[in-house]
Amino acid sequence: MSIRFKSVALISSAICCALFCIWMFAPATLLQLWGVGYSNAAGLVARRNAALFAGLGLMLFLVRNSPASAARAGISAGVALASLILAALGMFEYLSGAAGAGIGSAIIPEIALTVVFAALWRADRALLHHITAVSIPQESRIAKVYSSMNLADAYSIELPVGASTNAEQLARFMFAHQPAWINGLLAVRDALVAGIGLKTTKQLESLGATDKGSRVGFFKIYSSTPSEIVLGEDDKHLDFRLSVLCSGGSSPTAKGRITMSTVVHCHNRVGRFYIRLIAPFHRLVVQANLRRAAQVGWPSA
Numbered sequence: 001m002s003i004r005f006k007s008v009a010l011i012s013s014a015i016c017c018a019l020f021c022i023w024m025f026a027p028a029t030l031l032q033l034w035g036v037g038y039s040n041a042a043g044l045v046a047r048r049n050a051a052l053f054a055g056l057g058l059m060l061f062l063v064r065n066s067p068a069s070a071a072r073a074g075i076s077a078g079v080a081l082a083s084l085i086l087a088a089l090g091m092f093e094y095l096s097g098a099a100g101a102g103i104g105s106a107i108i109p110e111i112a113l114t115v116v117f118a119a120l121w122r123a124d125r126a127l128l129h130h131i132t133a134v135s136i137p138q139e140s141r142i143a144k145v146y147s148s149m150n151l152a153d154a155y156s157i158e159l160p161v162g163a164s165t166n167a168e169q170l171a172r173f174m175f176a177h178q179p180a181w182i183n184g185l186l187a188v189r190d191a192l193v194a195g196i197g198l199k200t201t202k203q204l205e206s207l208g209a210t211d212k213g214s215r216v217g218f219f220k221i222y223s224s225t226p227s228e229i230v231l232g233e234d235d236k237h238l239d240f241r242l243s244v245l246c247s248g249g250s251s252p253t254a255k256g257r258i259t260m261s262t263v264v265h266c267h268n269r270v271g272r273f274y275i276r277l278i279a280p281f282h283r284l285v286v287q288a289n290l291r292r293a294a295q296v297g298w299p300s301a
Helices: 005-025 027-033 040-062 070-095 101-128 167-176 181-193 201-207 269-296
Strands: 131-134 151-158 219-224 228-234 238-248 256-266
Touching: 005 027, 005 040, 005 070, 005 101, 027 040, 027 101, 040 070, 070 101, 131 269, 151 269, 167 219, 167 228, 167 238, 167 269, 181 201, 181 269, 238 269, 256 269
Parallel strands: none
Antiparallel strands: 131 151, 151 256, 219 228, 228 238, 238 256
């Protein structure tokens, strides 16, 4: 059974409001239940805690209808972490003898909130970073760039509301934030291809050293429009094109999509062998770049 953020937010908001009233106006009652003595110092801390619960309750109420987003996932993660720490502190105080068995009335709900909000956080992250394998879009300039293709794939991910849909900006953002392990993979690739006549990463980067605007990362720009940028390279054994295509997001409240498509045309057996060898890694890299950009946070429009 799926957990609805709205329901959890409303219930949690009500709990926070109740805790605000108790800590502000009757802290001694709750402390007595926990087996903790009341003092002026305890009352001071309790009233300050009340303000935090008031703010948390209002925040959860106001965001109850929010769609899945990085901000909503952050709220869920924050509440889950706070609840986990409170539950751990409660168990520590009980085991050390600083609080009685009555503190279990706080520990049990705190554990429940930890589990529920952690599940909501995971669900939002999965939704925001869900990558779908799709067909190469027919409107893409690379859909029919080669008469025959030895590799053709495409992966798509939804862009959040307010994210840029400028293809070149998003392409540069992705390559600037790609996972560190990809550099290690490229180093292995360069060592393998150096002896078969394919250009290495350093050779490709040097080609654009005098005009960095002509390349994205180490890929040559073949064409660029606001909605699509086509990158690639022609080499001895194979040619390839990489498209970053943006669609949707035509209004400030609409979500867009970004699709990364790759097509490869091999000239000979060496090219075909190479592309079969690296194809699984290529797919991992494309998906990792999309996922990493989503985690970092796409640039705003």
